[in-house]
Amino acid sequence: xxxxxxxxxxxxxxxxxxxxxxxxxxxxxxxxxxxxxxxxxxxxxxxxxxxxxxxxxxxxxxxxxxxxxxxxxxxxxxxxxxxxxxxxxxxxxxxxxxxxxxxxxxxxxxxxxxxxxxxxxxxxxxxxxxxxxxxxxxxxxxxxxxxxxxxxxxxxxxxxxxxxxxxxxxxxxxxxxxxxxxxxxxxxxxxxxxxxxxxxxxxxxxxxxxxxxxxxxxxxx
Ligand code: DC
Numbered sequence: 001x002x003x004x005x006x007x008x009x010x011x012x013x014x015x016x017x018x019x020x021x022x023x024x025x026x027x028x029x030x031x032x033x034x035x036x037x038x039x040x041x042x043x044x045x046x047x048x049x050x051x052x053x054x055x056x057x058x059x060x061x062x063x064x065x066x067x068x069x070x071x072x073x074x075x076x077x078x079x080x081x082x083x084x085x086x087x088x089x090x091x092x093x094x095x096x097x098x099x100x101x102x103x104x105x106x107x108x109x110x111x112x113x114x115x116x117x118x119x120x121x122x123x124x125x126x127x128x129x130x131x132x133x134x135x136x137x138x139x140x141x142x143x144x145x146x147x148x149x150x151x152x153x154x155x156x157x158x159x160x161x162x163x164x165x166x167x168x169x170x171x172x173x174x175x176x177x178x179x180x181x182x183x184x185x186x187x188x189x190x191x192x193x194x195x196x197x198x199x200x201x202x203x204x205x206x207x208x209x210x211x212x213x214x215x216x217x218x219x220x221x
Contacts, residue, residue: 002118005121005137007122008125008127009125009140010125010172010175011179012152012172014143014198018141019121022210026121026211027119028119029115029119029121030120031114031121032074033124034124035068035074036110036111038094041093043060045090047060051096054102057100057102095175098179099178099182108131125186128190128192129190136217137194137217140190140193140194142196142199143199149165153165
């Protein structure tokens with residue numbers, strides 16, 4: 001039997017940190033689908049492929065190998081890219097790349113395949129709406145743009161990167177707009193998803209809440 005927990009929400013809503021912790025605690029495989037879009041984006045940058053070159057994008061998608069190990073390290077075509085896919089050139093290009101229909105359909109196929117027969121917690125933008133509309137549990141994590149910008153600035157600081165709050169906030173608002181207004185698989189809460197606003201919650205509180213919801217579900221199925 002497999003259990004699928006879908007976690008969607010906007011950039012910097014804490015999905016990454018929280019799904020990793022919940023996955024570790026409950027023994028669920030954590031799949032970061034944003035990292036998959038980032039890998040396709042990096043591969044396009046490496047090959048100098050632009051948005052309109054459909055044939056070249058198809059070629060990339062035909063050959064791409066994306067792997068995630070148990071420590072959360074990400075490999076693109078055999079090379080580790082865990083940090084590389086978080087750099088600025090990828091950040092700036094990933095949102096448009098994620099609107100390309102053939103990229104989305106290929107990644108949805110991979111996402112379904114990787115979860116087959118396993119217990120997973122998968123995070124993204126369209127997991128509860130498109131990838132697994134029948135997921136056992138759907139969570140929509142949110143936080144105000146201001147709180148998300150504060151978190152992002154603090155995260156950057158920890159990594160030794162100085163960033164301006166106003167610039168980060170502007171980028172977050174811009175990315176939200178693009179992710180939720182795109183035609184294909186826009187970011188939106190599935191009707192049956194549980195909405196959690198984490199603006200005034202600690203990481204531990206959110207983890208505990210989701211853990212409780214999963215245990216309740218496990219009791220039901
Ligand atoms: O979660 P993230 O910031 O790593 O996601 C990177 C980009 O990929 C973001 O602009 C939205 C897009 N994305 C998507 O369209 N669908 C997903 N399931 C996951 C991410």
